[in-house]
Amino acid sequence: MKISILRDSQPAESRVALVPESVRSLKNEGDVVQVQSGAGAAAGASDDDFAAAGATVLPNRDELLSTCDVLAVVNRPSTPDIELLQPNTVVVGFLKPLDEPDEMVPFLERGVTTIAMELIPRITRAQAMDALSSMATVAGYKAVLMAADLLPRMFPMLITAAGTVAPAKVLVLGAGVAGLQAIATARRLGAVVEAYDVRATAGEHVRSLGANFLQVDLGGIKTEDEGGYAVELSEEALERGRQLIAERARAADVIVTSAQVPGRPAPILLRTSAVDRMKPGSIVVDLAAPTGGNCELSKPGETIAHRGVTIMAPLNVAASVPVHASQLYSRNVAALLRLLRGADGEVRVDLADDVVAPACITHGGQIVNQRVAVALEAFEI
Ligand code: NAD
DSSP, rough: OOOEEEEOSSSOOOOOOOOOOHHHHHTTOOOOEEEEETTGGTTOOHHHHHHHHHOOESSOOOEEEEEEEEEEEEEEEOOHHHHHHTOEEEEEEEOTTTSGGGGGHHHHHOOOOEEEGGGOOGGGGGGGGGGHHHHHHHHHHHHHHHHHHHHHSOOOEEEEETEEEEEOOOEEOOOHHHHHHHHHHHHTHHHHHHEESOOOOHHHHHHTOOOEEEEOTTTOOOOOOOTTOOOOOOHHHHHHHHHHHHHHHHOEEEEEEEOOOTTTTOOOOOOOHHHHSOOTOEEEETGGGGGGGBTTTTTTTTTEEETEEEEOOSGGGGGGGGHHHHHHHHHHHHHHHHBBOOOSSSOOOOSTTTHHHHHHHEEETTEOOHHHHHHHHHHHH
């Protein structure tokens, strides 16, 4: 397989799809890797590092696009980039097929095969390819550091000659991959942590990290699907959660929110009235900002102040830790590429494979993913 790696098309992006460590392994396994000059610069990987790992470094983006079997990206390439790909090229990356289904049309028209990293199923066999978990891990960690940096208090309890300093109180909403990493990071910094999630199973994980799990009586309704994801709650069930959250928010110095429901806007868990009652100087970091945010006041992509409370709603937290975010993502992508490599070393997209099928969006000039086909239809109506 001939694999191309580009300098990302989004100006604010600092991650790279494959790092030299993965390039070396893929090369040893028989693949050819070509990299655009400067592709890894923001992620700590120089052209020399890529060349030492066995990649060919090319200055010409067009050549990289038009001569590869596989294009590995972080973010979806632009339409002019797509138009330079050969039909049947396979593009692998975060392609947002459900959020922006119409943006898949240029791939379709070009006859390009697309595999969306965010739709890789979370089955045991695909764990090494779980890029969503990789990025959520980085985001959960960094969210706490962002809050700690702005908080006018320290996190740990300190007993000093000048007396005792009380520990910070951190509230985490949504205890999935990002939330659990936020809890672990806040605990390591010495904060007292509590967390809320609608999935009862999250309670065990929260408690195992030394945090208190907040439980709400939702009357025994179904809160998670067969895949272990939260389902969208009724307004009444959401409101019960909000009441408890509002109560606990008064005491919190930091709130990290990460509650999401796949394919849906993020649930509002923190109302303006709850923020109104928070202590001045408190911080909210809303990791659900890319899907609208869990805090009613969040402005995705911005940091705002409301009655002395700072509300951050960052859109690409993983990119602010580019070295490790790229390293983890690169390992996820490399694992997928191995799955796409046939016995003869050439690309083979097997739509009977239970990892490839749900993640493949376009193939052979057709939308092969039912969910995306429905989303696209709804979009076009
Ligand atoms: P996610 O990003 O979709 O959601 C984050 C969290 O928000 C989830 O824990 C969810 O329960 C919670 N949430 C949703 N609505 C809420 C509401 N109204 N109030 C409070 N909390 C709400 O989820 P994720 O972090 O990607 O992972 C979700 C699940 O998948 C978890 O059970 C996780 O352990 C599991 N998972 C499994 C694998 C695997 O087996 N390979 C890998 C990763 C994650």
